[in-house]
Amino acid sequence: MAVVPRRKRKQFYVRRKVCRFCVDPKLVIDFKDVTTLRQFVTERGKIIPRRISGNCARHQRSLTRAIKQARLLALMPYVPSPPPA
């Protein structure tokens, strides 16, 4: 990704974050572990892109798979629940 910061743009370079899963081998990605999974999903339930989350490619892929599995099992939503009218 380009490192050239420009004016009037959302932060272009986001402090080289490290992959949380690479650093801590105990942290496993599992579709059953909704608590961890939720950290990588926005308020609307969308999966956070790698350039924001800082995950490495491999873990981002497993993460995505796990989130989608969790969604299938209704452990996580596909879309946010509508606010009570």
Place this chain on the structure above:
Amino acid sequence: MRRYESVWVVNGDLPDEEVKATIDKFTKIITGQGGKLVSLEEWGRRKLAYKIQGTLRGYYVIADFAGEPATVRELERNYRIDDRVIRYLTVKRADRVDLAALEAEAAAKAQAAPSLAAPSGEGPAEEAAALTTPSETVTEESAEPESEAAPEKEA
């Protein structure tokens, strides 16, 4: 034999006996085909993230076992047929299995199993449960709605 993890969700509105019945039914299928059940985790009733078959409650059961691919096929065939099961997912955890280590794991888990804690939110993942002191919590009810969560990063 391969190591699998199969989760099935029973309609939460059904009475307990029905739920128990499915547990018996499916575990019998596993063992009946020569599979070895390592552990059975029941998460109990949980709030679903979205409506399924008109209900927002589901009873989650997870079976950790070793078996043949044919067993999985049979298991899933039955999941599809049974109307009580509203969701299922089977995942392969390992290609080959050390039967001895497996037996040990099964025994260890069976011992720790009667550790039903009070409802305290979601059931945590039990991936490494065999190695550490099992801290599995069986939840009867999950109070938190799925759409709200701890502070998250917004892109």
